[in-house]
Amino acid sequence: MPTSKRLNVAVVGATGMVGNEMLRILAERKFPVEKVRAFASERSIGMKVAFNGDTIVLERLDEASVKGSDVVMFAAGADISLMYGPIAAEAGALVIDKSSAWRMKENVPLVVPEVNPEDIKDNEGIIASPNCTTIPLTMVLEPIRKKVGVERVIVSTYQAASGAGRVLANELADQTKAIAENRRPEVQATTHQLAYNVIPGGWQAQSYGYNEEELKLVNESRKILHDPELKIVATCVRVPVQIGHSESVIIETTEEIEPDDVRTLLGQAPGIVIEDDPMARIYPTPLHVAGHDDVYVGRIRKDLSSKNGIALWIVSDNLRKGAALNAVQIAEQAIELGALGAVKA
Numbered sequence: 001m002p003t004s005k006r007l008n009v010a011v012v013g014a015t016g017m018v019g020n021e022m023l024r025i026l027a028e029r030k031f032p033v034e035k036v037r038a039f040a041s042e043r044s045i046g047m048k049v050a051f052n053g054d055t056i057v058l059e060r061l062d063e064a065s066v067k068g069s070d071v072v073m074f075a076a077g078a079d080i081s082l083m084y085g086p087i088a089a090e091a092g093a094l095v096i097d098k099s100s101a102w103r104m105k106e107n108v109p110l111v112v113p114e115v116n117p118e119d120i121k122d123n124e125g126i127i128a129s130p131n132c133t134t135i136p137l138t139m140v141l142e143p144i145r146k147k148v149g150v151e152r153v154i155v156s157t158y159q160a161a162s163g164a165g166r167v168l169a170n171e172l173a174d175q176t177k178a179i180a181e182n183r184r185p186e187v188q189a190t191t192h193q194l195a196y197n198v199i200p201g202g203w204q205a206q207s208y209g210y211n212e213e214e215l216k217l218v219n220e221s222r223k224i225l226h227d228p229e230l231k232i233v234a235t236c237v238r239v240p241v242q243i244g245h246s247e248s249v250i251i252e253t254t255e256e257i258e259p260d261d262v263r264t265l266l267g268q269a270p271g272i273v274i275e276d277d278p279m280a281r282i283y284p285t286p287l288h289v290a291g292h293d294d295v296y297v298g299r300i301r302k303d304l305s306s307k308n309g310i311a312l313w314i315v316s317d318n319l320r321k322g323a324a325l326n327a328v329q330i331a332e333q334a335i336e337l338g339a340l341g342a343v344k345a
């Protein structure tokens with residue numbers, strides 16, 4: 001990445017779980033910033049967020065303030081992205097959106113840099129970053145698909161509280177404390193008590209008994225992999241974990257492949273780490289993956305109920321690779337591909 005070019009970067013939702021991580025990752029990766037602006041809701045205006053050993057004062061987001069940056073990263077929910085994304089893009093910025101607002105729009109690339117970086121070139125000012133469970137799943141499916149073809153995917157997720165933002169993350173901590181202190185836990189942020197529980201839903205209900213999260217995983221995977229007919233079914237579940245989404249995946253391949261070959265294939269794929277020795281009790285868990293950038297894969301084994309089936313377990317940090325890191329990598333890749341209009345020398 002050319003480091004001599006410096007960019008004006010704006011982070012919208014800078015006080016949130018994802019926005020905060022974006023600021024941290026921009027600094028960690030030495031993203032070539034000239035100036036960073038931070039936006040949050042009305043209640044945070046004038047407060048400060050940390051960036052690279054310094055602080056930035058939070059600004060009010062409006063039609064004027066969203067203009068003038070080279071890159072605007074949105075992590076403040078779909079409504080904000082829908083309203084301000086086009087204004088920023090028309091003013092010449094590259095918009096990278098972490099919300100679901102633009103993901104399935106035809107003229108908006110949906111990008112996982114390890115899987116479909118070339119799609120970045122087709123952007124018209126807005127690039128969407130996928131859902132936090134879609135990113136690791138497509139990173140695992142793509143190398144397998146290239147090697148032996150994928151016929152069908154069955155995925156169950158085990159998603160952390162922080163995937164629903166700061167409100168649910170805080171509520172899980174409060175509920176856990178309340179239970180430890182023999183108090184009645186309060187339930188406000190989701191449908192059921194999350195502490196000491198597992199919730200097979202909580203997202204907006206959609207057709208055929210599926211919810212919004214499950215359909216995102218299905219539709220976004222098809223778009224990223226350029227395979228609109230991919231047979232894929234998802235069950236999304238919220239678990240009492242603070243950070244780190246896990247996925248249990250069954251993949252039916254076109255040609256047979258041995259677990260050892262899957263291990264080798266995925267071990268060579270960018271951004272994937274294999275942790276797989278069940279006899280020694282080595283497999284990825286969210287507690288240990290939280291804070292790491294890579295997608296971890298373990299429990300790779302044959303699905304003994306089908307000829308070409310492979311079962312495996314994926315864990316990734318939903319705030320980093322599932323969200324903020326993927327957004328920053330899209331911006332880096334856009335620079336590499338020369339797909340960033342307003343780069344200043």
Ligand SMILES: NC(=O)c1ccc[n+]([C@@H]2O[C@H](COP(=O)([O-])OP(=O)(O)OC[C@H]3O[C@@H](n4cnc5c(N)ncnc54)[C@H](OP(=O)(O)O)[C@@H]3O)[C@@H](O)[C@H]2O)c1
Pocket residue numbers: 012013014015016017018019039040041042043044045061074075076077078080098099100130131132162163164165166167318319322323
């Ligand atoms: N969490 C994840 O794992 C994850 C993964 C992938 C995608 N996403 C998506 O990323 C986005 C952010 O999620 P999150 O988990 O970071 O949520 P969050 O922790 O609830 O943070 C929301 C952020 O949006 C800001 N905000 C709210 N209203 C605003 C307004 N009118 N103008 C400007 N900023 C406003 C909030 O500011 P205040 O602090 O001032 O309220 C806060 O900074 C969502 O679209 C989510 O779907 C999240």
